[in-house]
Amino acid sequence: MSIRRRAKITALGRYVPPRVVSNHELAEMVDTSHQWIVERTGIHERRWVEKGTPASELALKAIDQLLKQRGIEADEIELIIVATVTPDMFFPSTACVIQDKIRATRAWGFDISAACSSFIYALTTGAQFIESGHHDKVLIVGTDVMTSILNPDDRATLILFGDGAGAVLLEPSEDDEYGILDYYHEIDGSGGEHLNMPGGGSLHPSTHETVEKKMHYVHQHGPAVFKFAVRKMEELSRNMLEKHDLTGADIGAFIAHQANMRIIDATAEKVGLIPEKVIKNIHKYGNTTAATIPLAIGDAIDDGKLKKGDLVLFAAVGAGFTSGVVLARWAY
Ligand code: UT7
Numbered sequence: 001m002s003i004r005r006r007a008k009i010t011a012l013g014r015y016v017p018p019r020v021v022s023n024h025e026l027a028e029m030v031d032t033s034h035q036w037i038v039e040r041t042g043i044h045e046r047r048w049v050e051k052g053t054p055a056s057e058l059a060l061k062a063i064d065q066l067l068k069q070r071g072i073e074a075d076e077i078e079l080i081i082v083a084t085v086t087p088d089m090f091f092p093s094t095a096c097v098i099q100d101k102i103r104a105t106r107a108w109g110f111d112i113s114a115a116c117s118s119f120i121y122a123l124t125t126g127a128q129f130i131e132s133g134h135h136d137k138v139l140i141v142g143t144d145v146m147t148s149i150l151n152p153d154d155r156a157t158l159i160l161f162g163d164g165a166g167a168v169l170l171e172p173s174e175d176d177e178y179g180i181l182d183y184y185h186e187i188d189g190s191g192g193e194h195l196n197m198p199g200g201g202s203l204h205p206s207t208h209e210t211v212e213k214k215m216h217y218v219h220q221h222g223p224a225v226f227k228f229a230v231r232k233m234e235e236l237s238r239n240m241l242e243k244h245d246l247t248g249a250d251i252g253a254f255i256a257h258q259a260n261m262r263i264i265d266a267t268a269e270k271v272g273l274i275p276e277k278v279i280k281n282i283h284k285y286g287n288t289t290a291a292t293i294p295l296a297i298g299d300a301i302d303d304g305k306l307k308k309g310d311l312v313l314f315a316a317v318g319a320g321f322t323s324g325v326v327l328a329r330w331a332y
Helices: 023-027 034-041 055-070 094-102 115-131 189-194 208-212 222-243 261-271 289-302
Strands: 007-015 020-022 045-047 079-083 108-112 138-145 163-172 179-187 253-256 311-318 322-329
Touching (some): 007 115, 007 289, 020 023, 034 261, 055 094, 055 138, 079 094, 079 115, 094 108, 094 138, 108 115, 115 138, 115 179, 115 322, 138 289, 163 289, 179 222, 222 311, 253 261, 253 289, 289 311
Parallel strands (some): 079 108, 079 138
Antiparallel strands (some): 020 045, 138 163, 179 322
16 A cells, blocks of 8 residues: 555646637527626626537647646656546547547546536546555546537526636645645535436437437526535535634635636635635636636636645535535645
8 A cells, every 4th residue: 555645736738719709799699688697697708619629629738738838748647537528429538539639658547527526526536546656647637618518599508608628737746735635525416407418318318309309408407506506615615624724714715616606706705715815717718617627727827816835725516416625735
C-alpha cells in the first residue's frame, strides 16, 4: 500500500467556441426577452458550436492549452477522466477518442456521467489515483456541447445552456498544505424526474416515436431543480466549512457550478461568503454543464481572484440529483 499523498491542480486549459449568442438573438427564435433571461438567470450571452462539432473537439483545444502551459507531452499522462453528458457517442467513451487524438500512449481512462456535478466527481475520482500513489499525472476534462441536446423550441431550456470545455492536470503535491484537502458527494436519485434526457438509452431506444416526442432533448422542471440546488449547495458548503473549523470568510474563492446567478448568490449569502470571492462567469457562458467549473477557475486566475495559497471551495448540483463539494488550497 502506497503512502497517502495529496493531489493538486498544476495546470489548466479551456476553450469556448467563438460564436457568441446573445439573449436578443434567442428572443428572435423563441418567446423570451433579454430582461427575463437576465433577471431570472444572470445570463447575458453564451457560446454555441457550429452544428456537428463533437464534445471531444472542444476538449482537445483545452487539453492542448493545458499541455503547453505545463510543458509536458501527452504521453506522460497516465489517466484521462472525461466529465460529460454529451459524449461524442454512447461508446466508445470520449476518453478513448481523446486518448487516440492526443496520442496519450500510456493512458487509460473513462467517462463520468454526473451531469452538472460531473467535473467535481471527476476531480475527486482522479485525486484517488494520485493519493493512492498509482499515478502521477491525471487529466480531468469537462466538456459539453449542450446545443446538441437542446430543444430549439423550448424557451425554458434553450436560454440556459452553452457549449465549452475545460481541463485540469492533477499531480502529487510535495507540500501537504496544498492541493485537494477534502471532498464530499451525494446522489438523490429521486430527483431524476426533474431533469433528464429520456430518449436514446435502453429504456427508450431511439425510434421515430421517441424523436417525434422530443425525448432526445433536455427536459427540465426548473423550479424543482432550483429549490433543490439552493438547499443542497448551502447544506454541503456549510457542512464542509464546519468540518474544517472554517467560516465563509476564510474562503478565498468560491467556485460553484454556474447554473443560475440566483443559486450562486443565495448560497454565498447563506454561507457567509465574501461577495468579491464568489466567482461568477455565467453572464458570458451560461450553463456549460461539465465545463462551468474549469472555465470559472480560468477566469478567476485571469482576474487575479485565485492565487497560490487561497482556500477554494468548489460546489455543484446537477441532474440525478448529483451534488458535491471539494475543498482545496490552490497550489500555483
Ligand atoms: O445545471 C443543472 C441544474 N439546473 C439548474 O440549476 C436550473 C435550476 N432552475 C432555474 O434556474 C430556474 O428554475 C429557471 C431559470 C430554469 C426558470 O426560472 P423560474 O424563475 O424558476 O421560472 P419558472 O420556470 O417558474 O417560470 C416562470 C414563468 C412561467 O410563465 P407563467 O407560467 O408564470 O406564465 C414560464 O413559462 O416564466 C416563463 N418562462 C419564460 N419566460 C420568458 C420560462 N422560461 C422563459 C423564458 N422567457 N425563457
